[in-house]
Amino acid sequence: MKNNTFSHEFFMKKALEQAEIAYLNDEVPVGAVVVCKNQIISKGYNFVEHLTDATAHAEIQAMTSAFSFLGSKYLNNCTLYTTLEPCVMCAGAANLARIDQIVYGADDNKKGFSKHLKLLNPNIKLVSGILIEDCRKILKDFFIEKR
């Protein structure tokens, strides 16, 4: 999946653009896109402060829009790209959505789902570390600025 238009890196850049929008809106900069058959069908960024809702994560925003776009209660054949490792809630949502694949950038050692064994449905393909430095840097810059 490297060096072509529809690489993981290509779609992760689109997720990073969403994270940048979050940053500009003074939200923790996490972004996500949902891709179906090489087409971006939805985008989302962290919207917790704006919505005063601690669950308004980028992945949820993107998946909710994807359900709506497809008119389907499942996201089979879809890939969720997210700049940060999903939390337990978002991984649980991906399970329910029967999403095909999750691709993320930076690890989240504190709140990431992967510290809980067997939480993710084993049918969901998992790729991590895509554009990891860019995905980490935007978060690091945000928190340095906040201090």
Place this chain on the structure above:
Amino acid sequence: MKNNTFSHEFFMKKALEQAEIAYLNDEVPVGAVVVCKNQIISKGYNFVEHLTDATAHAEIQAMTSAFSFLGSKYLNNCTLYTTLEPCVMCAGAANLARIDQIVYGADDNKKGFSKHLKLLNPNIKLVSGILIEDCRKILKDFFIEKR
């Protein structure tokens, strides 16, 4: 908390009323309410089919409305009453919401969060089995009818 107006049973009956609305709408009958200082601040029922969104669980509907009602990104001092043991996504959402307590009726041995050890934040108080027979019965009746 028994035999008084604001017992767990009192609020679980309200959650069951939401499950009944789901049933009438041909949705898997699960209902939830969020209670803050003995006041019901939000209600929700399973809305998966209507929204074509596998994540539109009763608990999420109720918590999303509660954030909005309180204008707060956290649900401190709130209790989530739900007729069915929350799934991983909903338990993850309750963690993020910093909810004070979860009270549920029927167990969900298949999709309930409790099969994943240490998933729920240990600060969240947990009560189960409230009106368990009523909470089970509405689900059983629904699935018998569907067969």
